[in-house]
Amino acid sequence: MNTPEESALGKTSAYPDQYDASLLFPLPRAPKRQEIGVVSTPPFMGADLWTAYELSWLNLRGKPQVALAQLVVPCESPNIIESKSLKLYLGSFSNSRFGDAAEVLAHLKTDLGQALWRTEGAEPASSSVGVKLIAPEDFDRQAIEELDGLSLDRLDIDCEHYTPAPELLSAAFEEQPVSEVLTSRLLKSNCLVTGQPDWGSVQISYSGPQIEQGGLLRYLVSFRNHHEFHEQCVERIFMDVWSRCKPTRLSVYARYTRRGGLDINPFRTSHPQALPTAVRTARQ
Numbered sequence: 001m002n003t004p005e006e007s008a009l010g011k012t013s014a015y016p017d018q019y020d021a022s023l024l025f026p027l028p029r030a031p032k033r034q035e036i037g038v039v040s041t042p043p044f045m046g047a048d049l050w051t052a053y054e055l056s057w058l059n060l061r062g063k064p065q066v067a068l069a070q071l072v073v074p075c076e077s078p079n080i081i082e083s084k085s086l087k088l089y090l091g092s093f094s095n096s097r098f099g100d101a102a103e104v105l106a107h108l109k110t111d112l113g114q115a116l117w118r119t120e121g122a123e124p125a126s127s128s129v130g131v132k133l134i135a136p137e138d139f140d141r142q143a144i145e146e147l148d149g150l151s152l153d154r155l156d157i158d159c160e161h162y163t164p165a166p167e168l169l170s171a172a173f174e175e176q177p178v179s180e181v182l183t184s185r186l187l188k189s190n191c192l193v194t195g196q197p198d199w200g201s202v203q204i205s206y207s208g209p210q211i212e213q214g215g216l217l218r219y220l221v222s223f224r225n226h227h228e229f230h231e232q233c234v235e236r237i238f239m240d241v242w243s244r245c246k247p248t249r250l251s252v253y254a255r256y257t258r259r260g261g262l263d264i265n266p267f268r269t270s271h272p273q274a275l276p277t278a279v280r281t282a283r284q
Contacts, residue, residue, distance in 0.1 A: 001120055002027050004229075007082040009193040015088065017095035021111040025085035026118055028078060032232045036239045044238055044268040046251075047130075048073040048080065048231050049278050054261030055133075057093040057104055064094075067101060068139070069108065070278050072130030075268065077116040080231055087260040101133050145279045147203040147255065149181035152217040161222040164236060168219040171209035171245040179207040179249075182216065185283075187254060189223045189233045198230060200256040201281055202237070208247030216241075230256050234266035242270070257283050 007025045016023065033042065050071035057065050069090070073080070089111070098104050113127030134142070161168065187200040202220060204211075219240070223233060238252045251269040253276055263284050267276055 004082065004193045007193065008084045008088065009082060009191065013084070013088060016092045018092060019096040019107070020092045021089065021107070021114075023085055023089040023092055024111060024115040025082040026079035026115045027082050029075075029080060029231075030078070032228070033235065036236050037243075038235070038239065042075070042235075043242060044075070044235070044250075044270055045272065046075045046266070046268040047275055048075065049265040049267060049275065050086075051258070051263045051265075051278065051280065051284075052086070052090055052261060053258065053263075054087070055090050055093065055104075058095060058097045060097055060099060062097065065101070066136060067104075068134040068142070070130075070132045070134065071108075071112065072275065073112075073116060074128055075231075075266075077128075078119050079116050080229065081112065081115055083229075083260065083262055083264065087262060090261075101135065105131055105133050143279050144282055146281055147183045147201055147253070149183035149203050149205070152182055152184045152213055152220070153186055155214055155217055157214050157217060159218055159221045161218060162225040163222060164226050164240070165219060165222040166240040166244055168215045168222065169240060169244040170212045170215050171247075172212070173209045173246070175210060177208050177248070178210045180210070181205045182211070182213065184217060184220050186217070187220055187223060187233075189230075190225065190227045192227050192229050192232075195227065196259070198233075198256055198259075199283065200230070200254045201283070202234075202252065202254045204237075204241065205249075205251040205253075206241070206245075206247040207249040209245060211241070211245050211247075230254065230264045231266045234268055238268045255281050255284060 052069040113129045253267045255265045
């Protein structure tokens, strides 16, 4: 089983420029899920939405081609892809020749699917992963929007906790249930391995007992010195709100600023619904 410490994170790396699918480094989701009490079927569904801004290859005449790539990684996959390995993998396309964008797309789907669904000692049970390439003529159609909802950041509060403090969460169980969409731009955590800061915006949509907003904002701020990958932070937020505030429905969506030409935007929901549209925020 791969571990984060065995990955290329925080280490001096060569940057191959010839296509190499073996650069992808999958990490199992299970160990970090066990930490938050998920030992069997999670109470959530959803996906990790990636945007890759640094994808280029050569056509058969040696002329460079560029595109943006949008990836949809189901949260049911047994693995995530360590982000630096994805950067190295995408970089390996840069001096390799391909017939057209469709050939590049096929490689991306096959390679990512095999890495994401691989389990120890077994071939992948599935290869489901969504990949979309956006051509340069469509770059100007890529919108910038902020997350919809009532901003928690308007609250004038004192903050004292900078590691996750779920005890800050509470809800009005004796009052009528509500449906709300709440947002914050104050989410910050740190890379599990390197300690580099990860900056994000988060949207929490729920129905159920009304969540005390000051406590929720303090809770989100409490991730400031926490070390976990993006996907793990969002699942921790989901599980803490789910268990402490007991909503009947809950969705947690975070959009993190890019690093290494990649942004990662996990979405977790308690109930079936369409995935968010892949629209970046101004900070991304």
